[in-house]
Every structure is written in C-alpha cells, then in structure tokens.
Amino acid sequence: MNCCGRLFRSSVGKKLVMAATGLVLVLFAFGHMAGNLQIFLGPEAINRYAHFLQSNKELLWIARLVLLTCVVLHIWSALRLTLENRAARPAGYEGNPAPPEASFASRTMIMSGLIIAAFVIYHLLHYTACVQAINFTGTDFTSLTEKTELGLERHDVYRMVVIGFRQPVVALFYVVAVGLLCLHLSHGIQAMFQSLGWMNHRWRPLLLKLSPTLAWILFLGYVSVPLAVLLRLVG
Numbered sequence: 001m002n003c004c005g006r007l008f009r010s011s012v013g014k015k016l017v018m019a020a021t022g023l024v025l026v027l028f029a030f031g032h033m034a035g036n037l038q039i040f041l042g043p044e045a046i047n048r049y050a051h052f053l054q055s056n057k058e059l060l061w062i063a064r065l066v067l068l069t070c071v072v073l074h075i076w077s078a079l080r081l082t083l084e085n086r087a088a089r090p091a092g093y094e095g096n097p098a099p100p101e102a103s104f105a106s107r108t109m110i111m112s113g114l115i116i117a118a119f120v121i122y123h124l125l126h127y128t129a130c131v132q133a134i135n136f137t138g139t140d141f142t143s144l145t146e147k148t149e150l151g152l153e154r155h156d157v158y159r160m161v162v163i164g165f166r167q168p169v170v171a172l173f174y175v176v177a178v179g180l181l182c183l184h185l186s187h188g189i190q191a192m193f194q195s196l197g198w199m200n201h202r203w204r205p206l207l208l209k210l211s212p213t214l215a216w217i218l219f220l221g222y223v224s225v226p227l228a229v230l231l232r233l234v235g
C-alpha cells in the first residue's frame with residue numbers, strides 16, 4: 001500500500017503509471033483495429049466476432065473495467081505531471097510552454113488527449129449505446145438485427161457501421177479524431193518507451209522509428225473503414 005502511495009506521489013511513479021496504462025490502451029487500439037478490419041471480409045465475419053464479444057459478458061465487463069481504469073489513471077497522471085512541471089518551471093519560461101525544438105505532437109499532448117477522450121465518449125454513445133439522436137441517420141441501430149444460419153438473432157454490426165458512416169459528417173469526424181489519436185500516439189509511444197527505460201543506446205534508433213510507424217499503421221487501419229464506406233467500397 002505504502003509502495004503504491006509512493007508510486008502515485010513521485011514524478012517517476014506517475015510517469016510509470018502513464019506509460020503502463022498507455023501501453024494497455026495502445027494494445028487495445030491494435031486489437032480493436034484488427035476487429036474492425038474484419039468488415040472487409042463481409043457481414044458474416046464482423047457480425048460473428050461482435051456476437052462472440054457480446055455473448056461473453058463476464059469477459060467483456062472485465063475488459064471494460066480494465067480499460068476504464070487505464071483511461072482514468074492515464075488522464076490523471078498526465079494532468080498531475082503537467083501541473084507539477086508548470087509549477088517547477090522557472091519564471092523565464094512564462095508564455096513559452098515547451099522548448100522550441102519540441103515536436104508539434106509533443107506540444108499538443110494534453111489538448112489532443114482531451115479531444116480523443118471526447119471522441120471516445122461520442123463513439124461509445126454512437127456504436128455501443130446506439131443513441132439514435134447522435135447518429136444523424138434516423139435509424140435506430142438497436143433495431144438492426146439478422147438471423148444466423150442456425151436461426152439465432154444477432155446484432156447486425158456490419159449494417160450499423162455502413163449506415164453510420166454513410167453520413168459524411170460522421171465519417172469525416174471519425175477521420176479527424178483518429179488523426180488526432182495517431183498524432184498523440186506518435187509522441188506517446190516514444191515517451192512510453194522512454195519511461196519504461198527501453199530507450200537505451202542499442203534500441204533508441206529503432207524505437208524512434210517504431211513509434212511514428214505504429215501510429216501510421218493505426219491511422220491507416222482505422223480510417224480505412226469510414227473511408228471505404230464513404231467511397232462505397234464496402235456496403
């Protein structure tokens with residue numbers, strides 16, 4: 001307990017919390033992207049996958065709780081560290097929040113992070129809670145069901161995503177939000193490697209290239225879905 005308290009109080013501890021929770025969220029982002037890409041295999045693949053997740057309620061709720069805890073701890077440690085850094089900054093730094101050589105991504109971490117959090121709330125209301133008022137299609141997504149070969153009824157996630165992204169404003173909003181997510185990750189993954197102590201002499205050159213590469217893979221993987229629907233390549 002005492003050790004936990006020290007972890008959350010010290011700057012190094014908070015950096016470790018931010019890196020470990022960031023790692024879990026990045027792993028989730030890759031897993032979720034792989035799930036989404038099944039849309040290119042047709043309705044059967046993605047609907048079977050979504051049904052499998054929805055029918056394992058205990059596992060689903062454990063995953064949701066882990067993710068929620070990571071999101072809360074990640075935002076908390078980021079805000080605390082920012083406030084502590086500001087308080088420790090000499091007066092001459094006033095009005096010059098970061099060294100000039102810092103990248104755009106690193107200078108906008110808090111802002112991009114908060115916008116991503118807002119996007120995730122919208123996204124959960126859109127496709128998980130299926131709130132009709134915010135999908136701008138006039139369709140109740142909960143009513144989209146289909147019958148399996150065995151005659152069982154399941155949610156038609158394929159049609160839901162297609163109808164959802166046929167709305168250009170919604171699809172473009174997703175593209176912009178995912179762009180911000182990947183900008184955040186291009187610096188975040190690198191900072192995570194640093195905090196976890198992996199940026200040693202040997203690995204540094206490789207890890208510096210790996211972070212933007214991973215961010216680009218996520219960007220292209222995620223935006224391919226709304227763009228493919230919008231361009232009528234899917235649906």
Ligand code: HEM
Nearest residue numbers: 029036050064120123127128157174178181222223225226
């Ligand atoms: C454009 C790309 C995306 C598509 C097509 C997409 C699609 C979906 C769909 C269809 C669901 C509902 C699954 C179901 O109820 O069966 C879902 C849930 C979710 N998505 Fe996404 N998503 C995208 C991007 C993202 C991003 C960038 C994040 C955050 C990093 C994210 C985080 C989540 C979370 C946390 C859930 C809730 C999982 C749950 O608790 O059930 N998604 N997504």
